[in-house]
Amino acid sequence: MAFSSRLISRSKQLYGSQAILNQQHAFPVRYYAKEAAPAGLKGDEMLKDIFRDIKQKFETAIGVLRKEKITIDPENPAAVSHYAKVMKTIREKAGLFSESQRIQFTIEEETQDIPDARTFFLKLQEIRTKRGLSDELGVEAMTMDALEKVEKEIKQPLMRNDKKGMALLMAEFDKVNKKLGVRREDLPKYEEELELKIAKAQLEELKKDAVEAMETQRKREEFKNEKEVDVRSLDIRNFL
Secondary structure, X not given: OHHHHHHHHHHHHHHHHHHHHHHHHOOOHHHHHHHOOOOOOOHHHHHHHHHHHHHHHHHHHXXXXXXXXXXXXXXXXXXXXXXXXXXHHHHHHHOOOOHHHHHHHHHHHHHOOOOEHHHHHHXXXXXXXXXXXXXXXXXHHHHHHHXXXXXXXXXXXXXXXXXXXXXXXXXXXXXXXXXXXXXXXXXXHHHHXXXXXXXXXXXXXXXXXXXXXXXXXXXXXXXXXXXXXXXXXXXXXXXX
């Protein structure tokens, strides 16, 4: 029991810091300053409101986790799907962004002052790299090829406020999407697939952390006779 308790204690920290609270720190403080803080609110009062909001969201997340059985089995599609649904429930009840929404928010924040299309797409590449997202289909190269074609046609750099030029670029993107078999009406499906990949990655990290904890504890004298614990059998609800 002591072995399992200590393991869960460490695993619970990963849940709190990585799966839940990191979503809060994805928002810059100025986002709260613009959206959450009443006009004329003093700095210390604004910070208090921010931390109260974070505390409330965290408690909401813990409340959901106390009711749901999480199976730490990233190779089990059913376990991954259930974990993703639990995380979605937490986001909806606590008012948190999904991964795709966070990416969109980051894009809007970091590109709002960029006037030309080329710099905009280079910034998108930078954001993708920083977030560890892969470009398996080579979309970025096709995007830049489309931009090159349009700029060659209009004989000048494409500016984002150039409605005619941007319409030409969108037409080129439609060709790229058709080539890749991507349809705009399928975007919700792609978002769901992304969330499942993220859920699996989080379960893999949680499993890795749990296994490392077990291996470390087995080296200690007082735990040498303890039976090995299968991480899939652990019920985190008992330790929240």
